[in-house]
Amino acid sequence: MPMENVTPAEQAIAEAASLGADAVRLRAIVAEAAEARRADRAWLRWALVYPAVVLVLALVGTACITVRDGALIHDVEDAFREPPIPTPQPAWPTLGSGDVAVASLAALGAAGLVAWLVRQGRRDAAAGIVASRCDVLGELATGGCTRHTGATLARAIVADAGPVAAGCPPLVTHAIARDDSDGRVSLLRSTAAFYRGLEQRRRRTLERVVPAAACCVAGLAVMLYGLALFRPLAGLVDTLAVPSDRVAREHGP
């Protein structure tokens, strides 16, 4: 492979191999971390497809009904008055307090869900990357790398799997600081399992919460759509049902 095409991670793996580490094992750790990250993103995209489609359809439907059909129904309503009396129509469709409340709730819910997802996604990635970094550090320590070299190489090696923080978390620093090599390797592996457990727990929370929360947000949008659909129709039918009362009420006896 030409040297200019070699990524910094590959260079670091080659350097680690020259110091006695198992390059195949290091590549497997990085590939596993990258694959887990890709799978998480793919799952999230698929989980959000259905609610997003429902949300968009409901919002488009609401806009169409409010702007186009609402005005049409308003005209029909005027024609059915006795005698036909055109009433002033606002340039922009007006929303009732209920509509505003439901729309605000749906918008707030959607914004909150997106913010929470972004936060969880970042934390997941961080815990997963720390776990991979610990595995790599353990592997380098097994190969006989010194602490400082190991820390530098580990950071470069996992850079391909996701964003890596400059410093290590305190638990990892504590594990690296162990004097005996066997104890260091063992504690690094335990620390990796700990961070992997944290990542799994957060992933599980996401898997349970995201579909339910997204369905709630989409449901609110559909409710808005239903209100927009029914309210003008109900108003029209109301006018048809009691025309004389309406005229008397609006224009006096």
Added chain:
Amino acid sequence: MSDRGVFDRSIADAIRKHRAAAPYVRLVAAALPPRERMPWRRMADALSSGDVAAGIRAADRAASCWIPLVATAAGDARLEARILQAATRPPRCGGRWSAIVSALVAATLALLVLLLLATTVLPVFEVLFGDFGMQLPWLTRMTLAIGPAVRGGWQPLLAVAGLGGLCWWFLAWHMPRRAARIADFTQALARLVAGGCDDGDAIALASRVVAVSASDPARPVRPLTYAAVAALEAPPAAAAVLLDAVAECHDDRARGAEGAGEWFVGPLAIVAVGLVAGLLVVALFLPLVQLVSNLS
């Protein structure tokens, strides 16, 4: 010595043996999610101050966190790995209340939608259709009868909801919880036996983890299973491996039952609310279509 005596003595010994572990326990606490930090912080405080009474109070609230300290000898380099292992519980289906909360949220949403429709939308349409003096389809008549039924007969509705909740609690909460308690007990027993604890003391301490009184191995009562008693007859290292395997089996059972319990709550709520809303829309649209065709 009583179970309580064994527990208090073991915690006091653990504090004496592992005071130097306090900074590491604090690091573990800081790395955990905020809602899981408190037991570890209490442990770190008790270790750093050497306060046995505070340690016993902390262990009473979360005995499983203290098992690594009790099961590890002073100066054993494996203590930190064991603390990490205890802090990394395999993910079951959420926490203690998560299944109940999700079911309650789904049921409350479904009831709210039904109440909202029954009290605000249906009366308006009832008046409208009444003004026209129309012959309503049976589906619409049935739907319009929901409003008065909900307004007048909420007590039976509440009773049915309560009964449903009870069934659900048994299926999704009580059954998996039983398996989870056996798993937690057996796992703690494995750690203690691996650490060289006497069988009787190990059973007494593991019982504190799940807050039950210790049972006699000659006549085991759950969470002490026959499989665990058989495993205890092996040498300590092999017994620990066997107990871990038994714990894993019960953990799998708990996870499966919790998963099944949680699995149907969401789809059931979505299907129920969707059916109610769909029926209402169809029922209210039918007379409107009939009215428009009559007008034309």
